[in-house]
Amino acid sequence: MKTTVNYLKDICHKHPTAEKIIIVDSYAIGEQIINGLVKEGNEVINLKRKTVREIALEHIELHSDKHFDYLENAVGIQLMYSILKDIMKKASFSYFTDLEITPSFSRAMFETIQKLRLAGFTSTTMKKDAFITLEKGDDIHLILKKYEETLIAYRLMDNADLFQHALEISNNSSSTIFILQSNLSLSYLEETFLKSLLPEKSYKLPLTKLYGVSTPNYSPIRSISWGDESVYSYLYDLERASCNGEISLITGKTEEMEVKGIIHRIREQGKSLDECTIFYTSTLPYVTIIYQLTQKLDLPVTFGEGIPVSYTSTGRFISSLLNWMKEQYSVKGLIEFINDGSLNLGVGAPSKTVFIKILRDAQIGWNKGRYLSQLDKQILQLNDKLTGDVDNNKKEYLEKHYNNTVWMYQWFTKVFKKLPNTDGIINTKDLIDAVRFMVTNYCRMSSLQDEAAKTAIMEEVDKLKPYLNEELNPYESFEKIQDMLLTMSVNQSGPKPGHLHVSNYKKGIYNNRKNMYIVGLDNRKFPGTITEDPLLLDKERKNLGNKFPLLRESGLEKQYTMLQVIANAQGPITVSYCNFDINNNRTVSPAHLFLQCYRMKTGNINGDFKELIQSNSLERYADIMDEHDYWNCYLSSDEKQVLDDELLANYTNLLEGMRGDDKRSEEEFSVYDGLIHLNPEHFDPRSNKEKTMSAGKLELLAQCPYAFFLQEILRIRPIEDLSYDANTWLDAATRGSLLHNIFETFYKELKELNEKPSTELHEEKILTIAKNLISKQKEIVPTPNERVFNKEVIDILQCCKIFLKEEEDYCKDYDPEHFEYTFGMEGFPPAEITLPSGESFLVSGKIDRVDRSMDGHYHILDYKTGSTYNYHDTKPFKGGRQLQHFIYALAIEQHLQLSEGSVLESSYYFPTVKGLGERYTRKQDETVRANGLDILEKLIDVIKHGHFTMTDDENDCKFCNFKSVCRKESYDKGIFDKKQMTEDAIGVRKFKGVRAYD
Known part of the structure; x- marks a missing residue:
């Protein structure tokens, strides 16, 4: 950099008042060059930095009377998307026929068309036969032609048009002193324009000379002017190096530890932040890690390439908003949105906890209309309670709850007026308008970065709106908006006083800070894998001509750029790499450049990678910077x-x-395995007559006593939200309840008519009942879309037909008498079951159907709408997991005061498409009754002793709600078996006794 500064200083002395323009690749590079000059104490008069594009723009504004709007990249990508969609719709492609037109493909194609146009090609000059197939050439030509027509239609000028027009009116009569950056990155049109503009004499800023490496082959205007050499000029010519430089070598086990090693060095050595620059070889993951770490440590930092908008509150807000919309405004999605912290509900809003509780209590599920209808119901219910007779304390609570619910109703009413329906075709303009409204009014701003991100996004929205009007399906709409708004980078900045600067090494040649740190020098990231661009292969680039850059040469250019960055260093250099790939669980080697740095540092010019890795010169950073590091160690x-x-x-x-x-690792059954001390007088239903059991609870106890303990003793419950699933309307339980309701309603109507089921007479009736109840269910649980709804309706109606056909044959010998027979619930007294010990307990339940045979005996039916997988004719109890048939038989006899044995059989009945009308019948004979009562006695003894062991069958764990709580998989199998044989674990042995029953 000193060479550059001295050269520039001489030019300024020669031409103190003349206009001097440094032509650079970017504003940031120009800023670094001028800052470097100023830092050395030089006065700068009339010195400016401009890109070739800026010069062309000024030239047109001064010398042309044409008026065009300049094409922004985001608008160009949107126009390309529309062009590609239109061509695909008309089936005009011959090469890209099977490709899906996505925002990312549109972006790639737009960039390809830009490269072609900047290389000087138009639809009339581009050679179709330059491409690998004529079909590809035809398609690229068609896209290019449509793109040119679109620019004309919208009166837009892209960069190629800009340079072409500037070239037409260019002249080099200006007295301006032009100073060129060495190694300018120029397209064919940019270079042609610049040649036409430059006077015979112009200057070129020198770069430090490099030895031992090949210089990329550049044209004269892009060539490198050589200046003085530095110690690092000989990094690849070590035999001629005069000294070893000031190089530090660092490695870390993860990229995070690698970055922490750099931060630690800066802090430990007392370096001023604004004298330090960190260059990375790969944007991901380094920008993420550095951003998060500097935020945590409260370090002021600038990012040369900016940070992804998703890191800001604005980006998180848009992402959460779109996810909520994608799920058709599901409550689950909104809760995630609220918990994200980026949503500001506004003045007077309930607390986050209260807001979420009201949402869950309202049982909204998803769908805009459901929010208002369900909250309205809540408001009416609360109003009824308030007008009733309530004490003052409860009234105060109800009033607050009422006011919060009303506030939410009003908030959703206002918001949903601006948000589009997302269950069908969506207009992208409406969607982006909705995003703008929400960001403007409800996005939480907590920093200047968030404000900057909001401004940048709003500007992007304003640019895009005039060109958005597609009608797309939800998936395409959301993908498009996400690509438009969430792929941006914001807060790009040059180095600032008092700030650490972080940037890509490609922008570091003119770095003027004393301390340089380079991260990511492993063999994966630098120089990186050279891959072909499938839209514009190297072979095609070569065939096209016009000095089109070839991708196979990019590796050499990357290496040369990095060497120039190092050679121009103002002071000590620290290089680092990550030595382990966590994702693939393997070690990673340093890049060859890192090895060269080791060789220069140590003077061991023939050192190899093995010596490097074992060397004491390589610092392995593993120090503890925070608590997270402590545990990672x-x-x-x-x-x-x-x-x-x-x-x-x-x-x-x-x-x-x-x-x-x-x-848990010991052989003894303990409190950590389900052994608890409880009061039998409270929990044993034989002692506590206020406590009723149900078939479901007893089956859970038999399946896994530990799960029973968590659910019934500790009262742990999973949060039950209505979850949105784009491919499912009703979950298994709700679908089962709906079918039960259809069958019950159908039979009650037949009973009133005193008719038996007939396919010929009653198919229309049962289908009508089904459709009416489905419509009511649709009001309770919204559908994700009509396709899924129609599919599930067809299945439900088919179940009804199967049910009717089966019932027609079955009812020749049986008469249904009771439907949804209830005991111990809804005000009905419980049934009492007497055990072999003479003690009794109370049970509650609801029997789907009780039938009576022609000979006067009873038959209990329980509808099952799931799989028949766990049901077998030869296993009536299945280790205690299936007790309902037996318990209901005893309960109905006791409740109806029938003689013992009146219920001859109980059936699990599967009247569904999946079950095909299958029935699993359990004869309620003496053996079944004796075994069943013994099972019940043993199960209640498990409660009495407080021995809630875990199930001994891993199949019971597959669909358990408590898997994350019990962690049964952490047990050693042998130890688990021994625990269940503990001598004084009486309850465990009782449980094992239950398991013995098939």
């Missing part, structure tokens, strides 16, 4: 660690967890 170590008492004293929960794990 233990987790990443191959050796077992013993945590000291002082540490555990500060982490009592950790100590308890360790004690629990130790106890």
Whole structure:
């Protein structure tokens, strides 16, 4: 950089007052060059930095009377999307016929067309036979032609038009002093324009000379002017190097540790942040890591390439908003939106906790209309309670709850007026208008970065709106808006006083800070894998001509650029790499350039990678910067660690967890395995006549006592939200309830008519009943879309037909008498079951149907709408998991005061498409009754003793709600078996006795 500064200083001395323009690749590079000159104490008069595009724009404004709007990239991508969609719709492609037109493909095609046009090609000059197939050439030509027509139609000028027009009116009569950046990155049209503009004499800023490497082959105007050499000029010619430079080598096990090593060095050495620059070789993951780390440490930092908009509150807000819309405004999606923290509900809003509770209590599920109808119901119910006789304390609570619910109703009314329906075709303009409205009014701003991101996004929306009017399906609409708004980078900045600067190494040649840090020098990231561009292959680029850059040469250019960055360093250099790939669980080697740095540092010019990795010159950063690192040190170590008492004293929960794990690994059944001390007078239903059991609870106890303990003793419940699923309307339980309701309603109507089911007479009746109840269910649970709804309706109606056909044959010998027979619930008294011990307990339940045979005996039916997988003719109890048939037989006899044995059989009946009308009948004979009563006695003894062991069958865990709580998979199989044989674990042995029954 000193060479550049001295050269520029001489020019300024020669031409102190003349206009001097440095032609650079970017504003940031020009700023670095001028800042470097100023930092050396030089006065600068009339010195400007401009890109070739800026010069062309000024030239047109001064010398042309044509008026065009300049094409923004975002608008260009949108226009390309429309062009591609239109061509695909007309089936005019011959090469890209099978491709899906996505926003990312549109972006890639737009960039390809820009490259072609900047290379000087138009639809009339581009050679179709330059492409690998004539079909591809035809398609590219067609796209290029449509693109040119679109620009004319909208009176837009892209960069190619800009340079072409500037070239037509260019002249080099200006007295301006032009100073060129070495190694300018120029397209064919940019270079042609610049040649026409430059006077005979212009200057070129020199770069530090490099030795031992090949210089990329550039045209004269893009060539490199050589200046002085530095110690690092000999990085690839070490035999001629005069000294070893000032290089530090760092490695870390993860990219995060690598970056932390750099931050630690800056802090430890007391470096001023505004004298430090971190260059990365790969945007991901380094920008993410550096951003998060500097935010956590509250370090002021600037990013040369900016940060992804998704890191800001505005970006998170848009992402959460679109996800909520995608799920058709599901409550689950809104809760995630609220918990994200980017949503500001506004003045007077209930607290986050209250807001979420009201949403869940309202049972909205999803769909805009459901929010208003369900909240309105809540308001009416609360109003009824308030007008009733309530005490003052409860009244105060109800009034607050009422006011919060009314506020929410009004908020959703206002918001949903601006938000589009998302269950069908969506107009992209309406969607982006909705995003703008929500961001403007409800996005939480917590920093200047958030404000900057909001401004940038709003500007992008304003640019795009005039060109948006597609009618797309929801998937395409959301993908398009996400691509438009969430792929942006914001807060791009040059180096600022007092700030650490972070940038891509490609922008670092003119870095003028003393301390340079380069991260990501592993063999994966630098120089990186060279891949072909499928839209414009190297072979095609070569055939096209006009000095089209070839991708196979990009590796050499990357290496040369990095060497120039290092050679121009103002002071010490630190290079680092990550030595482990966590995703693929393998070690990673450093880049060859890193090896060269090691060779220069140590003077061992023939050193290899093995020596480098084993060398003391390579610092392995593993220091602890925060608590997260402390635990990572233990987790990443191959050796077992013993945590000291002082540490555990500060982490009592950790100590308890360790004690629990130790106890779980012992052979004795303990409190950590389900052994608890409870009061039998309260929990044993034989002692506590206020406590009723149900078939479901007893079956859960038989399936897994530990799950029963969590659900019935600790009262743990999973949160039950109506979850949106784009491919499902009704979950299994709701669908089953709907079918039960259809069958019950159908039979009640037949009973009033005193008729037996007949396919010929009653098919229309049952289908009408089904359709009416489906319509009511649709009001309760909104459909994700009509396709899914219609599919499920067809299946439900088919189930009704199967049911009717089966019932027609079955009812020749039976008469249905009771439907949804209820006991112990809804005000009906419970049934009482007497056990072999003489003790009794109360049960509650609801029997789907009770039939009576022609000979006067009873038959209990329980409708099942799921799979028949777990039901077998030879396993009436299935280890206690199927008790309902037996319990209901005893209950109905006791409740109806029937003689013992009146219920001869109970059936699990599957009147569905999946079940095909299958029936699994359990004869209620003496053996079944004796075995069933023994099972019930043993199960209640499990409760009495408080021995809630975990199931001994892993199949019981597959669909359990408590898997994350019990962690049964952490047990050693042998230890688990021994625990269940503990001598004093009477309840466990009772449970094992239940398991013995098929």
